[in-house]
Amino acid sequence: MAQETLSGWVRKLQAREISSRELTQLYLDRIERLDPQLNSFITVTAEQALAQAEAADARLAKGEQTPLLGVPIAQKDIFCTEGVRTSCGSRMLDPFVSPYNATVVERMNAAGAVMLGKTNMDEFAMGSSNETSFYGPVRNPWDTERVPGGSSGGSAAAVGARLVPGATGTDTGGSIRQPAAFCGITGLKPTYGRVSRYGMIAFASSLDQGGPMAATAEDCGQMLNAMAGFDERDSTSVERPAEDFTAALNQDLKGLRIGLPTEFFGEAGLDERVRGVIDAAIEVLKGRGAEVREVGLPNSHLSVPAYYVVAPAECSSNLARFDGVRYGYRCENPEDLMDLYTRSRGEGFGDEVKRRIMVGTYVLSAGYYDAYYLKAQKVRRIIADDFRRAFADVDVLLAPTTPELPFALGAKADPVSMYLSDIYTIAANLAGLPAMSLPAGEIDGLPVGLQLIGNYFDEARLLGVAHQYQQETDWHTRVPAAFA
Amino acid sequence: MEWETVIGLEIHAQLNTVSKIFSGAPTAYGAEPNRQACPVDLGMPGVLPVLNQGAVERAVMLGLAINAEITPRSVFARKNYFYPDLPKGYQISQFELPIVGLGHLDIELEDGTIKRIGVTRAHLEEDAGKSLHEGFEAMTGIDLNRAGTPLIEIVSEPELRSAKEAVAYMKKLHSLVRYLDICDGNMQEGSFRCDANVSVRPKGQTEFGTRAELKNLNSFRFVERAINFEVERQIDLIEGGGTVVQETRLYDPDRDETRSMRSKEEANDYRYFPDPDLLPLVVDTAFVDRMRERLPELPDAKRARFVEQYGLSDYDAGVLTASREMGDFYEAVAAGCDAPKLAANWVMGEFSAAMNRSEVELADAPVNAEGLAGLLARIQDETISGKIAKEVFEAMWNGEGDADAVIEAKGLKQITDTGAIDAIIDEVMASNPQQLEQYRGGKDKLFGFFVGQVMKATQGKANPAQVNERLKAKLDG
Numbered sequence: 001m002a003q004e005t006l007s008g009w010v011r012k013l014q015a016r017e018i019s020s021r022e023l024t025q026l027y028l029d030r031i032e033r034l035d036p037q038l039n040s041f042i043t044v045t046a047e048q049a050l051a052q053a054e055a056a057d058a059r060l061a062k063g064e065q066t067p068l069l070g071v072p073i074a075q076k077d078i079f080c081t082e083g084v085r086t087s088c089g090s091r092m093l094d095p096f097v098s099p100y101n102a103t104v105v106e107r108m109n110a111a112g113a114v115m116l117g118k119t120n121m122d123e124f125a126m127g128s129s130n131e132t133s134f135y136g137p138v139r140n141p142w143d144t145e146r147v148p149g150g151s152s153g154g155s156a157a158a159v160g161a162r163l164v165p166g167a168t169g170t171d172t173g174g175s176i177r178q179p180a181a182f183c184g185i186t187g188l189k190p191t192y193g194r195v196s197r198y199g200m201i202a203f204a205s206s207l208d209q210g211g212p213m214a215a216t217a218e219d220c221g222q223m224l225n226a227m228a229g230f231d232e233r234d235s236t237s238v239e240r241p242a243e244d245f246t247a248a249l250n251q252d253l254k255g256l257r258i259g260l261p262t263e264f265f266g267e268a269g270l271d272e273r274v275r276g277v278i279d280a281a282i283e284v285l286k287g288r289g290a291e292v293r294e295v296g297l298p299n300s301h302l303s304v305p306a307y308y309v310v311a312p313a314e315c316s317s318n319l320a321r322f323d324g325v326r327y328g329y330r331c332e333n334p335e336d337l338m339d340l341y342t343r344s345r346g347e348g349f350g351d352e353v354k355r356r357i358m359v360g361t362y363v364l365s366a367g368y369y370d371a372y373y374l375k376a377q378k379v380r381r382i383i384a385d386d387f388r389r390a391f392a393d394v395d396v397l398l399a400p401t402t403p404e405l406p407f408a409l410g411a412k413a414d415p416v417s418m419y420l421s422d423i424y425t426i427a428a429n430l431a432g433l434p435a436m437s438l439p440a441g442e443i444d445g446l447p448v449g450l451q452l453i454g455n456y457f458d459e460a461r462l463l464g465v466a467h468q469y470q471q472e473t474d475w476h477t478r479v480p481a482a483f484a
Numbered sequence: 485m486e487w488e489t490v491i492g493l494e495i496h497a498q499l500n501t502v503s504k505i506f507s508g509a510p511t512a513y514g515a516e517p518n519r520q521a522c523p524v525d526l527g528m529p530g531v532l533p534v535l536n537q538g539a540v541e542r543a544v545m546l547g548l549a550i551n552a553e554i555t556p557r558s559v560f561a562r563k564n565y566f567y568p569d570l571p572k573g574y575q576i577s578q579f580e581l582p583i584v585g586l587g588h589l590d591i592e593l594e595d596g597t598i599k600r601i602g603v604t605r606a607h608l609e610e611d612a613g614k615s616l617h618e619g620f621e622a623m624t625g626i627d628l629n630r631a632g633t634p635l636i637e638i639v640s641e642p643e644l645r646s647a648k649e650a651v652a653y654m655k656k657l658h659s660l661v662r663y664l665d666i667c668d669g670n671m672q673e674g675s676f677r678c679d680a681n682v683s684v685r686p687k688g689q690t691e692f693g694t695r696a697e698l699k700n701l702n703s704f705r706f707v708e709r710a711i712n713f714e715v716e717r718q719i720d721l722i723e724g725g726g727t728v729v730q731e732t733r734l735y736d737p738d739r740d741e742t743r744s745m746r747s748k749e750e751a752n753d754y755r756y757f758p759d760p761d762l763l764p765l766v767v768d769t770a771f772v773d774r775m776r777e778r779l780p781e782l783p784d785a786k787r788a789r790f791v792e793q794y795g796l797s798d799y800d801a802g803v804l805t806a807s808r809e810m811g812d813f814y815e816a817v818a819a820g821c822d823a824p825k826l827a828a829n830w831v832m833g834e835f836s837a838a839m840n841r842s843e844v845e846l847a848d849a850p851v852n853a854e855g856l857a858g859l860l861a862r863i864q865d866e867t868i869s870g871k872i873a874k875e876v877f878e879a880m881w882n883g884e885g886d887a888d889a890v891i892e893a894k895g896l897k898q899i900t901d902t903g904a905i906d907a908i909i910d911e912v913m914a915s916n917p918q919q920l921e922q923y924r925g926g927k928d929k930l931f932g933f934f935v936g937q938v939m940k941a942t943q944g945k946a947n948p949a950q951v952n953e954r955l956k957a958k959l960d961g
Binding site: 099199201202204205233234313316319326327337341365 | 568
């Protein structure tokens with residue numbers, strides 16, 4: 001049962017082979033039984049899920065066909081859900097019950113999805129291992145002594161262990177793709193502006209983008225159909241005609257031009273075994289008619305430094321609202337206003353969040369703004385220009401998602417070594433491009449992710465390439481033995 | 485030593501949009517605390533701002549009215565600081581690229597000369613909420629109804645040289661925003677407020693002195709008094725061997741003084757940066773043209789037209805165009821009685837005096853333009869004299885009916901019948917033989933006595949011109 005994909009469930013629900021209530025109960029049972037090993041959920045909303053499932057069954061009985069009707073999903077706990085705790089993985093928002101729904105939640109509800117709960121994540125999406133969560137680390141279903149990646153580690157682990165067929169994630173510097181790679185699933189970060197950020201708690205506004213995480217490219221396409229679309233409540237949302245992201249799934253790869261950015265292969269730190277997996281994947285795609293060539297992204301070495309100026313700068317401002325005044329955590333017995341601020345924030349935020357707030361405050365300060373923030377914004381443009389040139393010659397870019405295999409819990413105590421975990425994913429965020437990770441191999445029983453980066457608004461093509469690859473391979477069907 | 489005062493004003497005008505600048509919540513004043521604050525205004529996690537087009541329209545209209553450059557691509561920036569009434573921990577404002585660039589405003593000095601004051605810039609921003617200190621024991625209440633109300637901050641060049649000039653500038657701008665109908669101008673409710681940067685320097689020196697920023701100037705009177713106090717304070721300080729420090733000072737109207745709030749050292753580093761939640765604000769020429777078409781006749785143009793069209797003095801035209809409502813009122817009265825100068829005298833004289841006495845605004849005056857025009861028409865057609873008209877006006881103001889009704893009820897119709905006037909003159913001459921003799925003996929001054937007697941006999945209702953003419957004829961005859 002647990003092997004079935006989200007798309008498979010959509011078909012079975014429409015064919016009335018199973019009811020949404022039965023399916024929901026099946027997954028709720030799995031969560032109850034198996035999640036104690038993973039800690040992938042912060043909140044399970046069983047009662048609400050069953051009510052949603054019954055409503056979906058009633059709609060199915062009437063022959064309705066909305067995209068995710070009756071399908072169980074999970075929301076990353078960064079998306080505001082009305083009446084349900086929305087913690088963002090932080091003590092700061094542990095007491096926070098959102099008074100409104102994020103646009104993504106609203107849209108998925110309208111599409112008929114059944115929310116099983118809210119998934120664990122790095123605190124305020126800041127982290128690459130899910131170890132910064134106030135609710136404790138999430139464990140990788142392939143090896144519970146290893147991290148699932150982050151920040152969408154809860155969603156990735158839950159889907160990897162098939163505790164839910166699909167979950168939402170958000171990706172600011174790799175937070176969908178890196179955990180997808182670590183947990184052996186497929187995850188897509190859409191073009192910046194595709195998915196509304198309204199109700200998605202901001203980390204770095206100019207980089208944050210929500211997206212789907214599921215077993216297959218087809219699943220991701222179906223989820224994205226429900227998630228994406230113009231939202232007048234988000235001024236950075238892109239107004240474009242509605243699109244079917246599954247439209248190009250069956251397009252063959254003959255003549256597809258794939259670019260391999262030399263910088264993503266040559267850098268020290270790329271595990272040779274990972275390299276081997278990627279090379280094998282390239283052969284598969286070639287076998288289906290794709291042409292492969294090397295391209296240059298000469299400024300990609302600037303991605304990580306530029307990112308760690310822009311993202312903290314925006315986060316230092318975005319997180320100022322968490323001040324203990326109106327909602328969320330407030331310290332006990334504040335003596336005065338300054339004490340209320342400093343202790344509420346000091347006690348409410350974890351170390352990594354504080355570190356980034358301090359870095360961001362520093363780079364925006366008078367006298368440093370030009371040297372850091374302004375310069376980093378210029379670097380962003382240079383990086384985007386690199387991509388623009390590359391896409392003049394190729395249709396998609398292919399690279400490893402991460403330089404190494406899922407690492408052990410606690411292995412990266414040094415923040416900078418943690419930051420380098422996103423060395424291949426950050427550039428797509430800086431440029432605003434769509435990018436995805438899909439499982440492409442296994443080393444020592446651990447999954448390896450393959451990254452595809454597309455041109456702006458080219459999600460359908462990316463998903464098509466991934467789907468074609470998944471027609472030839474079975475990595476996406478594999479489930480860790482303990483969760484099969 | 486002779487000192488020169490240097491003043492620049494930062495005026496915040498609340499734009500009269502129905503909803504807030506970045507949310508759909510209403511802006512109406514006076515609701516129960518926090519009833520007009522939606523999740524966006526409350527700074528809830530995950531919310532995003534969406535710019536209100538109405539605020540942009542109003543800002544562009546202001547820019548056009550002060551002959552300013554309209555920035556084709558302006559940028560919203562975050563001004564970061566912590567305060568309980570600032571829900572997001574930053575204010576969305578404009579910093580490096582404001583929507584309105586360099587412009588100017590002409591003010592009239594006391595001696596009647598016109599001085600052009602540069603306007604450095606005007607930018608859009610959101611207002612903060614309010615801290616409520618009363619009624620909460622050892623706590624502070626926060627009301628976020630005002631949070632997100634659209635403001636335009638209009639920054640002048642440091643070209644004002646006295647408190648009086650500052651007030652003249654502020655009044656001119658106040659009149660302008662109301663002409664444009666972009667701000668209700670209500671200073672008590674804080675819809676139009678002012679901070680003043682004040683410094684002094686020895687006359688002839690080109691560098692500026694160190695300035696103090698004065699806050700809490702919510703009336704024209706306070707602006708004048710606060711600046712005057714501050715100028716004196718600074719001069720006394722320097723002449724006493726001290727130095728002025730750059731600081732923010734709060735004006736206390738009860739004690740008529742300014743007090744230090746915070747020095748430059750304590751000032752915030754606002755860490756401005758472009759707000760990544762909002763795209764650059766693009767204003768194209770077509771939009772600017774549409775706003776230009778929407779501009780009403782502005783005060784200076786209206787004033788010039790009043791001089792031209794109604795033959796008024798420049799001063800009178802200035803008084804009558806001080807507000808759009810007053811200008812409209814005057815024009816309605818002038819049209820209704822077909823006597824523009826008479827209308828001007830009455831609107832500025834009796835009518836304004838009555839408004840002041842009764843402490844009512846134009847819109848609430850018990851006599852409207854039609855009523856006043858009706859009265860003036862009776863002066864024009866000589867039904868009553870100007871003197872009687874004042875009595876009629878009093879009655880109208882007290883709600884005793886329109887001019888004709890009052891004249892009828894009180895029997896105030898002017899006597900213009902020559903026969904009747906002659907008869908009264910004869911009677912007066914007959915009962916004052918001594919004065920008649922003296923007059924005819926060459927004591928011309930007594931003419932006034934006879935006029936007085938005739939007017940008294942008719943209770944002021946006799947047509948004065950006719951009385952003069954007939955009396956002259958009879959006395960001299």
